[in-house]
Amino acid sequence: MHLVDATMFFCDTSGGVKRYLTAKRQWLMRESGIRHSLLVPGPGKTDDTTESLYRIRGVPIPFSDGYRFPMLVSDAAEKLCAMKPDLIEAGDPYTLAWGALRAGRELGVPVVGFYHSDLPRLLGARFGRLGERMAETYVARLYAQFDLVLAPSRAMVTSLHALGISAARHHPLGVDTALFHPYGSRIDLRTRLNLPPDCKLLVYAGRFAREKNIPWLFDALRLLGPMYHLIIVGGEHVSKCPSNVTIFPYMADSSHLAMLLASCDAFVHAGDRETFGLAVLEAMACGIPVVGMASGGVAEIVPAGCGVLVEQKGGAAIAQGIDLLFASNPRAMGTLARSHVCRHYAWDRVFSALIAHYRNLRSTSGLSLPAIDTPLEIAHARD
Secondary structure, three states, X not given: OEEEXXXXXXXXXXXXXHHHHHHHXXXXXXXXXXXXXXXXXXXXXXXXOOOXXXXXXXXXXXXXXXXXXXXXHHHHHHHHHHHOOOEEEEOOOXXXXXXXXXXXXXHOOOEEEEOOOOHHHHHHHXXXXXXXXXXXXXXXXXXOOOOEEEEOOHHHHHHHHHOOOOXXXXXXXXEOXXXXXXXXOOOOHHHHOOOOOOOEEEEEEOOOOHHHOHHHHHHHHHHHOOOEEEEEEOOOOOOOOOOOEEEEOOOOOHHHHHHHHHOOOEEEOOOOOOOOOHHHHHXXXXXXXXXXXXXXXXXXXXXXXXXXXXXXXXXXXXXXXXXXHHHOOHHHHHHHHHHHHHHHOEHHHHHHHHHHHHHHOHHHHOOOXXXXXXXXXXXXXXX
């Protein structure tokens, strides 16, 4: 069987979608008889067939940290047809998704849509209710045409069902629990940053997009004062950055990110529109608790005892949540968080369930999938 993933969310500085696809490729190569390829936009049509990485031309998107937008649906469909997949998964709601649907019809193969991005909420935040309604209409029209729609949070599945997309199913993302681990090499960040030994180290890793609410984190650190220090990973210097915030560039090497996460005391996330929150899971796998917003996907993956979920928006509420976490037992919370991730979100479990989703398409498509006997238990997890 040949599986093709097509998405524009794949570039040098990509976040969760790229990590999902990279882990998926590695797992499929190791655990299954499924051949896997990627179709992503690039500056040209230079393919790397040795890596099964194929490209169509895409134009750069300003202020997007390297993303490119493929312009023509026909180019995407033509390229996908030439790749001759047995199943296609579309990982964004734009040109490649329409190209995947067209190629699926021409080839007679099933097409899965993975709903990584909550488009109505994103446009609603920028353009108000009118923008949200237009996005809802668009999403309903697009995703109603897929054979199966997967969403990483139950909240997103509920939203898709409300739009009439009955094929939507819940399927979370996951973590490499051997790589993101609390017992790996750690960095003496306090010495490196010239901080006192009792300073509380917070960390955020992710894009500096508007919906991540980075200014709320800055406001929180101003209120908390010098005995708290925040490391932000994934961006460049920004204006009005508090003195107790240090910005690190994007880390392409996941082992470096894991080392840094394990060296901090807690992870903070101010985004209130997350469809999932993969970086939150990675931090929990490293044995540190989370302060996040009590909404969206983050609220689903941080159970009681693994962190603090903040009900109110803004920096003051986040500062209160951080104070509450450190007034409790953050070390015990981190241990519980690690155990929770290993039980529910290790990649073996996630991808075994994904193959089960694919297999369920056989009844209508005639697709034959190889048997996979990967156990759901995570033998290498050390809680």
